[in-house]
C-alpha cells in the first residue's frame with residue numbers, strides 16, 4: 001500500500017517534471033564496475049533447463065534497451081537513481097528486487113508490462129517498450145539473466161545502413177532520440193533524422209566522444225570500436241539509405 005502510494009507520487013512527479021522530481025536522499029551507489037554481481041536475496045525458483053540455447057546476449061540485446069529507455073538523466077542514470085533504481089550496467093540492473101529465472105517475480109518486469117499507462121515504465125510521454133523488447137527481457141530473465149556478450153558479431157567490411165547503422169540507432173539511441181520525445185531536438189528513429197546528424201558531423205563526434213561533443217549514448221558506455229567504425233565508414237560512403 002505504502003509502496004503503491006510512493007510509486008504513484010513518483011509517477012505524478014515524473015509527469016509534472018519530466019522525471020526531474022524533487023530530490024529524495026538516495027543510498028550511495030555501491031556498484032563497482034567489474035565486480036561480480038551481489039547475490040540476490042531470492043534464488044531463482046525456476047531454473048531454466050537449457051540456459052545455453054538462448055542466443056540472447058545481454059550486452060548486445062538487453063543493455064541497450066535499458067540505456068535507451070531507462071537510464072536517461074533525471075530518471076535511472078547513476079546520478080538520478082529515481083526510487084533507488086539505476087539501470088546503466090549489468091550489476092546495477094540485476095541488483096535490486098531482481099529474480100533471475102523468474103520474470104513474473106521481478107518487479108521491473110511488472111513495471112514494463114503494466115497495462116495502466118499511469119503506472120507503467122517508462123512513464124508517458126515516453127513510449128512503452130515494444131512487444132519485442134518486452135519478450136526479449138522476459139526471455140533473458142527467465143533464462144537466468146546472464147551477463148552475456150556477443151560483440152564478435154560485428155563486421156566492418158560487409159554492412160549497410162539497414163543491417164548495421166539502423167540497428168545501432170534503434171538499440172542505443174531511439175529511446176531518447178525518438179520523434180515523440182527527441183532529446184536535444186534530435187530524432188533518430190528515421191533514416192532522414194540519422195542522416196542529418198551523420199552529415200553535419202555531430203553523430204560521429206558524439207559516438208567517438210570527441211572534444212566539443214556530448215558523449216553518446218548518454219549515460220552508457222561507448223559503442224564498440226567496431227560499431228563506431230561501421231558508422232564512420234557508412235558516413236564516409238555518403239550516409240546512403242541502403
Ligand code: HEC
Nearest residue numbers: 068071072172173176183184202203206213214216217218
Ligand atoms: C539516455 C538518453 C540518450 C541516449 C541513449 C542517447 N542520447 Fe544523444 N543526447 C541525449 C541528450 C539529453 C542530449 C543533449 C545533451 C546536452 O545537450 O547536454 C543528446 C545529444 C546528442 C547529440 C548532439 C551532440 C552534440 O554535442 O551536438 C547527438 C549527435 C546525439 N545525442 C546522438 C546520439 C546517438 C547517435 C545515440 C546512440 C548511439 C544517442 N545520442 C543516445 C540523450 C541520449
